[in-house]
Amino acid sequence: MNTPVVLSSTFHHADDNHYLRGEASDTIRAFEDAVGALEGGHAVAFASGMGAIAAIAEGQPSGTTAVVPTAAYSGSVAIFAEQQRLGRMSVRPVDIVDTDAVLAALPGADLLWLETVTNPLIGVADLPALIAGARETGARVVVDATFSTPLLVRPLSLGADVVVHSATKYLAGHSDLLMGVLVTASAEDAEVWRTRRTLTGAIPGALECYLALRGIRTLAVRMERAQANAMELARRLDAHPAVTRVRYPGLPSDPGHERAARLHAGFGAMISFEVAGDAADATRLCESLRLISHATSLGGVESLIERRAMHQPDADMGTPPNLLRFSVGIEHVEDLWDDLSRAMRPS
Numbered sequence: 001m002n003t004p005v006v007l008s009s010t011f012h013h014a015d016d017n018h019y020l021r022g023e024a025s026d027t028i029r030a031f032e033d034a035v036g037a038l039e040g041g042h043a044v045a046f047a048s049g050m051g052a053i054a055a056i057a058e059g060q061p062s063g064t065t066a067v068v069p070t071a072a073y074s075g076s077v078a079i080f081a082e083q084q085r086l087g088r089m090s091v092r093p094v095d096i097v098d099t100d101a102v103l104a105a106l107p108g109a110d111l112l113w114l115e116t117v118t119n120p121l122i123g124v125a126d127l128p129a130l131i132a133g134a135r136e137t138g139a140r141v142v143v144d145a146t147f148s149t150p151l152l153v154r155p156l157s158l159g160a161d162v163v164v165h166s167a168t169k170y171l172a173g174h175s176d177l178l179m180g181v182l183v184t185a186s187a188e189d190a191e192v193w194r195t196r197r198t199l200t201g202a203i204p205g206a207l208e209c210y211l212a213l214r215g216i217r218t219l220a221v222r223m224e225r226a227q228a229n230a231m232e233l234a235r236r237l238d239a240h241p242a243v244t245r246v247r248y249p250g251l252p253s254d255p256g257h258e259r260a261a262r263l264h265a266g267f268g269a270m271i272s273f274e275v276a277g278d279a280a281d282a283t284r285l286c287e288s289l290r291l292i293s294h295a296t297s298l299g300g301v302e303s304l305i306e307r308r309a310m311h312q313p314d315a316d317m318g319t320p321p322n323l324l325r326f327s328v329g330i331e332h333v334e335d336l337w338d339d340l341s342r343a344m345r346p347s
């Protein structure tokens with residue numbers, strides 16, 4: 001019932017494999033087969049989400065023009081800025097939630113970088129409209145679907161060229177490993193990324209692949225429970241006097257609601273909310289929680305919360321100082337609400 005964990009860096013020449021960095025092992029390929037099947041393409045696993053993202057960003061030809069989000073996962077924004085600083089790429093930053101702004105930035109661009117749901121502002125991009133625009137102007141489209149998982153959005157089926165995930169998050173689901181994966185519609189493209197992985201040494205470990213595969217087995221039930229919790233908590237937070245704004249596309253009042261309802265098979269389990277007061281009040285709230293952990297990252301079975309603007313790159317991209325990014329886990333919803341409502345009670 002289980003894929004063997006192949007712990008070998010080298011193989012007898014009589015075998016098909018020779019050396020792990022260049023050829024992967026059965027454990028790695030089993031993970032790739034599972035994610036490839038979920039996304040409907042050819043998957044290449046990496047040692048982290050950033051490993052996959054770097055393979056793509058750094059693998060573009062010199063002189064590439066890239067349309068990239070102004071506000072998205074800070075590592076992705078930073079790696080494109082770095083390519084520009086090195087003189088390899090010209091970057092056009094746009095708000096990817098603003099479809100007209102993206103379409104206006106596309107002529108002459110080679111690459112469009114999108115997120116299904118933006119980190120941490122929870123904006124929802126209109127993928128079909130943006131992908132159609134990029135098709136017309138000839139830009140290749142890469143979509144980071146970490147927040148959505150293939151259960152909610154499958155960008156390749158909408159015409160994207162590549163979908164990437166930080167498998168560290170929902171796919172693995174237990175906050176116990178770092179992994180990334182990219183999936184392409186074309187087998188030839190997958191070979192190109194595999195070669196980059198070999199050259200940059202970004203192959204994941206076998207134990208990580210085994211654990212991530214085990215995580216994928218429960219992805220559907222974890223997402224179902226986490227989303228149901230998120231919907232209920234978003235409603236309650238929205239009605240709470242200590243909360244000034246809730247960003248969750250499941251709320252009919254959210255600017256992304258119409259798009260998410262139309263394009264996604266669920267509203268996900270990431271909520272960002274702004275608390276009354278300043279950054280210190282928001283941090284105090286995080287520190288007084290007992291069940292929800294004050295920690296970075298997302299997508300695990302346990303709920304995590306953090307004030308994103310504590311990280312300078314997030315503050316620089318306009319994340320409000322009092323915004324908390326809340327990765328809703330699979331605990332009992334009443335336990336989560338007890339924790340939140342106690343922490344928000346005036347002392």
Ligand SMILES: Cc1ncc(COP(=O)(O)O)c(C=O)c1O
Nearest residue numbers: 048049050073119146166168179
């Ligand atoms: C949307 C998104 N993409 C990519 C990454 C990078 O993934 P990793 O931490 O596995 O390198 C993250 C990490 O937080 C993320 O949130």
